[in-house]
Amino acid sequence: xxxxxxxxxxxxxxxxxxxxxxxxxxxxxxxxxxxxxxxxxxxxxxxxxxxxxxxxxxxxxxxxxxxxxxxxxxxxxxxxxxxxxxxxxxxxxxxxxxxxxxx
Numbered sequence: 001x002x003x004x005x006x007x008x009x010x011x012x013x014x015x016x017x018x019x020x021x022x023x024x025x026x027x028x029x030x031x032x033x034x035x036x037x038x039x040x041x042x043x044x045x046x047x048x049x050x051x052x053x054x055x056x057x058x059x060x061x062x063x064x065x066x067x068x069x070x071x072x073x074x075x076x077x078x079x080x081x082x083x084x085x086x087x088x089x090x091x092x093x094x095x096x097x098x099x100x101x102x103x
Contacts, residue, residue: 028087
């Protein structure tokens with residue numbers, strides 16, 4: 001009985017540890033803006049990371065930041081400047097939380 005309780009406690013501790021390890025925090029990337037456009041669901045921006053984390057990948061702009069993000073992305077394209085973006089994940093169509101022109 002004691003061994004069973006210890007085993008269950010060990011499994012619970014491992015499970016909680018895995019949950020916290022799997023939680024990713026937002027990270028910043030310096031990118032080139034390849035494209036930007038509007039869809040029925042919002043604004044999408046296609047980016048290529050200078051560090052090689054992703055290439056020609058589409059990201060969804062966070063709700064409420066549509067106009068500002070579209071303007072920043074279009075300005076970066078028209079002036080051939082890089083942007084600094086904050087992303088939750090580098091997976092396609094993940095959320096773009098912030099975008100700034102850096103060069």
